[in-house]
Amino acid sequence: xARPTDRRDMLSRFIEARHPDGTPLSLEEVLMEAGTxxxxxxDTTGISLRAMLYYIxxxxxxxxxxxxxxxxxxxxxxxxxxVTFAESLKMPYFCACVKEALxxxxxxxxxxxxxxxxxxxxxxxxxxxxxxxxxxxxxxIHRDESIFGPETDRFRPERWLRSPESAKxxxxxxxxxxxxxRLCVGKVPFVIIERRANTRISx
Numbered sequence: 001x002a003r004p005t006d007r008r009d010m011l012s013r014f015i016e017a018r019h020p021d022g023t024p025l026s027l028e029e030v031l032m033e034a035g036t037x038x039x040x041x042x043d044t045t046g047i048s049l050r051a052m053l054y055y056i057x058x059x060x061x062x063x064x065x066x067x068x069x070x071x072x073x074x075x076x077x078x079x080x081x082x083v084t085f086a087e088s089l090k091m092p093y094f095c096a097c098v099k100e101a102l103x104x105x106x107x108x109x110x111x112x113x114x115x116x117x118x119x120x121x122x123x124x125x126x127x128x129x130x131x132x133x134x135x136x137x138x139x140x141i142h143r144d145e146s147i148f149g150p151e152t153d154r155f156r157p158e159r160w161l162r163s164p165e166s167a168k169x170x171x172x173x174x175x176x177x178x179x180x181x182r183l184c185v186g187k188v189p190f191v192i193i194e195r196r197a198n199t200r201i202s203x
Contacts, residue, residue, distance in 0.1 A: 138175035
């Protein structure tokens with residue numbers, strides 16, 4: 001059993017956590033929770049930031065457009081230094097770069113499985129009995145040209161700026177954070193980006 005501590009951090013809160021019956025988490029459970037936070041909250045953020053920077057600096061036209069947008073907003077006094085999250089939402093091309101980076105290189109490189117509910121389910125014309133594990137890989141869906149348009153192997157932020165309808169359709173098929181009832185809570189800021197960006201496209 002993990003011992004209590006006077007430290008006020010995430011690890012101390014895992015140690016203080018209790019099961020529904022009041023029993024504390026075991027050492028193994030505390031380590032598992034801590035590992036999940038590192039893997040799901042920290043590593044994925046690092047992967048996404050590296051992917052975004054890589055795609056921007058290896059695409060000179062994208063880099064030039066993004067820098068022009070940033071410089072224009074800075075000149076007009078619409079962003080501060082450093083730029084706040086709220087201020088970044090005002091920049092449509094920046095938001096498109098974020099979306100496109102997550103489409104091109106989603107941090108989770110494996111299928112996030114779901115269990116088929118009681119009674120089974122027809123999926124894509126095939127019946128899966130209850131209890132079956134099913135899932136779809138984000139990297140596969142994100143390369144579907146019927147959803148994301150042509151040249152899905154290219155980093156093209158402009159695809160997110162074509163129209164509100166197109167952007168909403170792509171947002172619905174974005175699996176970078178999983179999908180369904182157990183959607184990653186890390187998508188909350190991304191949902192804000194989606195809504196703000198789509199609103200600006202429609203103006």
